[in-house]
Amino acid sequence: MQGWSIFPNSAWAEVIKSLYGTDDGFTRPTVARRKSGCWGVIANISKVLERDNVSFVDHFRSVNIAEAPGAVKWSWDLEPSGVYSVASLRKCIDRAILPFSDTKWMWNSLVLGKVNILAWRIIHGRLPTLAILAKFGISSSTTCKFCDESLETENHLFVECGLVKEVWQRVSSWWRLLDSNFQSIGDLLNCKKLLTGHQRLSDINEAVMLVFLWVIWNYRNLKAHSSGVKSHTVLAYEVQSMALFWINARKRKGEPLRWVEWCCDPILECYSKL
Incomplete structure (x- = not known):
């Protein structure tokens, strides 16, 4: 609540209005020009958000104050209380910038929770790829860390690269998946439908796919923060070994899967242990 709004006819109110205008400076461009650094960013926040189709100023409403007839205060319409909050603005920005997916992710108990969370973030566009970070002004680079050519999006990082x-x-x-030329993340996450016959086998296949996503994401982070280099053969081996370790550690029934048989024919090995 602004002091000049409570006493609109005071001398101090006239001074404030001459400097910032009658709208408290929300849309007055001279305010932004007079400030630099952190305050300059704050003063220009409405312009920054407008580039992402988020109207910051429009979410403020002028409300009459019952206790002071003729006076008004600002109310933030994204909160029921009318009080501005960073969380409500962040949600508004996320809805405008980030992609939305109504796909539900069923938790796979054969891999760690962090791997399931990674899959959920990929589905809902919440993975901090360079394309997403650039939208928030966090990263200036947007090219894929693997090929240094294309824009690093979820689809490129896990499917197209x-x-x-x-x-x-x-x-x-x-895994002898014949129809495995996926075009999108959704196709990749639904690859367990290619195997029919036993639910547990499909779950194991899905676990391998999740480990594949985890290995690729870990290697991407390694490339982003160091000069480490791995071949596609090494990465595929990591998928095999990590998947076997997690599945054996977390499956509750049956004998553990054997390494040699797992590498030679995982489907046959899984059937023998079901």
Whole structure:
């Protein structure tokens, strides 16, 4: 609540209005020009948000004050209380910028929780890829860390990139998935539907796919923060070994899967232990 709004006819109110205008300076461009650094960013916040189709100023409403006839105060319409909050603005920005998906993710108990969370974030566009970070002004680079050519989006990082395709080709041939030329993240996450006959086998196949996503994301972070280099063969081996370790550690029934048989024919090995 602004002091000049309570006493609109006072001398101090006239001074404030001459400097910032009658709208408290929300849309007055001279305010932004007089400030630099952090305050300059704050003063220009409405212009920054407008680039992402988020109207910051329009969410403020002028409300009459019952206790002071003729006076008004600002009310934030994204909160029932009318009080501005950073959380409500963040949700508004997320809805405007980030993609939305109504796909539900069923938790896979054969892998760690963090791997399931990674899959959920990918589905709902919540993964901090360079394309997303650039929208928030956090990163100036947007090219893929693997190929240094295309925009790093979820779809490119896990489906379209040349290195990832080579890794997935080895994994899919290992699992004998004939129709494995996926075009999107959704196709990749639904790959367990390619295997029919036993629910547990489909769950194990899905666990391998989740480990594949985890290995690719870990390697991407390694490339982003260091100069480490791995071949597609090494990455495919990591998928095999990590998946076997997690599945054996977390499955509750049956004998553990054997390494040699797992590498040679995972489907046959899984059937023998079901």
